[in-house]
Amino acid sequence: EIVMTQSPATLSVSPGERATLSCRASQSVSSNLAWYQQKPGQAPRLLIYGASTRATGIPARFSGSGSGTEFTLTISSLQSEDFAVYYCQQYNNWPPRTFGQGTKLEIK
């Protein structure tokens, strides 16, 4: 089973600043990686798939990069609505399609 490790667990950033979230896979997942955003009481929302392709309707301030075992989600200028928990998920070798443990992005 591929283990996905996200860092940091919690990230404190001020509105308008840039946030950089990391996700590492225990073995290569090629570019078969997605990022999801989840707000309290809501279902996850797809942000990025294929490591770097924004999903429909996702603002350009969200960008994904990386391949193999190292991935990054960057939010270029944080808006109030971006404070949430972010999960990465690999779908290269499955079952299972493993998720990272999540990064909580909070207001500084």
Next chain:
Amino acid sequence: QVQLVQSGAEVKKPGASVKVSCKASGYTFTSYGISWVRQAPGQGLEWMGWISAYNGNTNYAQKLQGRVTMTTDTSTSTAYMELRSLRSDDTAVYYCARDLVAGHNDYWGQGTLVTVSS
């Protein structure tokens, strides 16, 4: 528009079974798969398994093998997830999600809270 509407909250006793439904609309049901993901209170996301709505093929997380069954009813565009021999650590919100061929999930149901308590 694409929608996945799940059945309501359930309270079950340990050892019982639960069956959660997920009714799809706004797209051709048999052209996509359905994944099931759960989230225990205050915890992260856990992938449970996948079913092809085209042919009924399934893949389950190993830890749930033997306790979980995923099915679809193409006549009503509805997917089902049944979990048996419930334990307290099965208490979670259960989500269904539309599954694209590549493997990511673009639309999600609203979630169904299943509480297992004696």
